[in-house]
Amino acid sequence: MGSIFVYVEHREGTVKKASFEAIAAARSLAPEGEVVAIIVGSGVQDLGAELGQRGADRVLVAEDDRLQFYAPIATAKVVADLMTSAGGGIYVCAATAQGKDVSARIAARLDAGMASDVTALRLDGEELVCERPIMAGKAIATVRVKPGTVRMVTLRPNSIPPLEADPARTCAVESAAMNLDENDLKARTLEIVRAEGGRIDVAEADIIVSGGRGIKGPENWGIIEELAGLLGAAVGASRAVVDAGWAGHEMQVGQTGKVVSPALYIAAGISGAIQHLAGMSSSKCIVAINKDPEAPIFKVADYGVVGDLFEVVPALTAAIRELG
Ligand SMILES: Cc1cc2nc3c(=O)[nH]c(=O)nc-3n(C[C@H](O)[C@H](O)[C@H](O)COP(=O)(O)OP(=O)(O)OC[C@H]3O[C@@H](n4cnc5c(N)ncnc54)[C@H](O)[C@@H]3O)c2cc1C
Structure with a gap:
C-alpha cells in the first residue's frame, strides 16, 4: 500500500x-x-x-x-x-x-x-x-x-x-x-492582510450562527453577531444577505460560498434554498428559526423553532447568557 x-x-x-x-x-x-x-x-x-x-x-x-x-x-x-x-x-x-x-x-x-x-x-x-x-x-x-x-x-x-x-x-x-x-x-503569496475584527472563519468553525434575509436589514445584524459572540461561533450568511451588502462575501455559506460542516449550525431567517443547503446540510446539528412553518430549512433541521427571529434570537441569547 x-x-x-x-x-x-x-x-x-x-x-x-x-x-x-x-x-x-x-x-x-x-x-x-x-x-x-x-x-x-x-x-x-x-x-x-x-x-x-x-x-x-x-x-x-x-x-x-x-x-x-x-x-x-x-x-x-x-x-x-x-x-x-x-x-x-x-x-x-x-x-x-x-x-x-x-x-x-x-x-x-x-x-x-x-x-x-x-x-x-x-x-x-x-x-x-x-x-x-x-x-x-x-x-x-x-x-x-x-x-x-x-x-x-x-x-x-x-x-x-x-x-x-x-x-x-x-x-x-x-x-x-x-x-x-x-x-x-512565479506565483506566491507575498502578504496576508487580516480582515478587521479577527472574525472566525466559517469554514473552520465548530459553531456557526447564520442570518438570512429574514433579518430585514443591516441595522439588525447585531443580534446575529451577539449570539455568535456569546457562543464563540463564526457568523455566516445566506447569499441574499451578502448580495444586499449586509455581510461580507467571506461569510457566505452555500454553493457559491463556503461549504461548512460544524457541530452546530443555527440558521435564523434563512429559507433553506437548495444552494444554501449545499453548503451546510452536512452540519452535525442544525437549528432553524423561521416564522414560516413550510420553510424548506426545516426539512434538514434537527431542531426547528417556528417564530419571529426578533423574539427568538434575543431570547436564546439571554438564556445562554444566564447559563454563564
Ligand atoms: C447559481 C446560484 C448560486 C447560489 N448560491 C447561493 C449560496 O452560495 N448561498 C446561499 O445562501 N444562496 C445562494 N443562492 C441563492 C438562493 O437561491 C436563495 O436565493 C438564498 O439562499 C435566499 O436567502 P435567504 O434564505 O436569506 O432569503 P429568503 O429566501 O428570502 O428567505 C428569508 C426567510 O426568512 C424568513 N423570515 C422572514 N422574516 C422573518 C422573521 N421575522 N423571523 C423569522 N423568519 C423570518 C422567511 O420566512 C424566509 O424563509 C444561489 C442562487 C443561484 C441561482
Whole structure:
C-alpha cells in the first residue's frame, strides 16, 4: 500500500485543525501503516513534534524562506516530488481553499486519481472508497479510487474528529529534499492582510450562527453577531444577505460560498434554498428559526423553532447568557 501522506496546512505558526483531521483520517485507513506528514514553509520545523502527537509517524519538513506564505506551483512540486521519490502511496489533505488548490495541482502533476471533498473514507483491498455529497448535498456518491502510483483524497473539514494530542507519542522529523527554481516561484503569496475584527472563519468553525434575509436589514445584524459572540461561533450568511451588502462575501455559506460542516449550525431567517443547503446540510446539528412553518430549512433541521427571529434570537441569547 505504501505510506499515507498528509499535506499539512499552517498559518502563523499554528497547524490548522483540518490538517489534524486529515492525519486522523489517514491513521484510520491503516492503523498499522506509516502516516507521513508533509509540511512546507519557513520556520515550520518546530511544528513537527505536534504532528507526531496527533498521529503522524514521520514528518517531512520542506523549509525555504521563499515559502513563508503559500506558493501554489512550488508547493505542489515539492509534495509531488516527495511522494514520487517515496514510490507513491495514498495522499490525504483537508478540503480547505488551499488544500483543494494544491491537491488539484499535485493530481495533475502525477496524473493521479482523486476524490475531492469527501466526508468518509476507507480502504477496500487496494481501492480507496470515499463518500462525497453531490447534487447540493441531496445524494451521497461512493467513489472508488483505483490503485495507481498515488491515490488522492481531500477531506471536508469537520467530517472526522482529530486525534487527541498524545504528549508521549513521538515521531521522526526530517528535512525534505527540494529542487525549486525561479519558475516554480512565479506565483506566491507575498502578504496576508487580516480582515478587521479577527472574525472566525466559517469554514473552520465548530459553531456557526447564520442570518438570512429574514433579518430585514443591516441595522439588525447585531443580534446575529451577539449570539455568535456569546457562543464563540463564526457568523455566516445566506447569499441574499451578502448580495444586499449586509455581510461580507467571506461569510457566505452555500454553493457559491463556503461549504461548512460544524457541530452546530443555527440558521435564523434563512429559507433553506437548495444552494444554501449545499453548503451546510452536512452540519452535525442544525437549528432553524423561521416564522414560516413550510420553510424548506426545516426539512434538514434537527431542531426547528417556528417564530419571529426578533423574539427568538434575543431570547436564546439571554438564556445562554444566564447559563454563564
Ligand atoms: C447559481 C446560484 C448560486 C447560489 N448560491 C447561493 C449560496 O452560495 N448561498 C446561499 O445562501 N444562496 C445562494 N443562492 C441563492 C438562493 O437561491 C436563495 O436565493 C438564498 O439562499 C435566499 O436567502 P435567504 O434564505 O436569506 O432569503 P429568503 O429566501 O428570502 O428567505 C428569508 C426567510 O426568512 C424568513 N423570515 C422572514 N422574516 C422573518 C422573521 N421575522 N423571523 C423569522 N423568519 C423570518 C422567511 O420566512 C424566509 O424563509 C444561489 C442562487 C443561484 C441561482
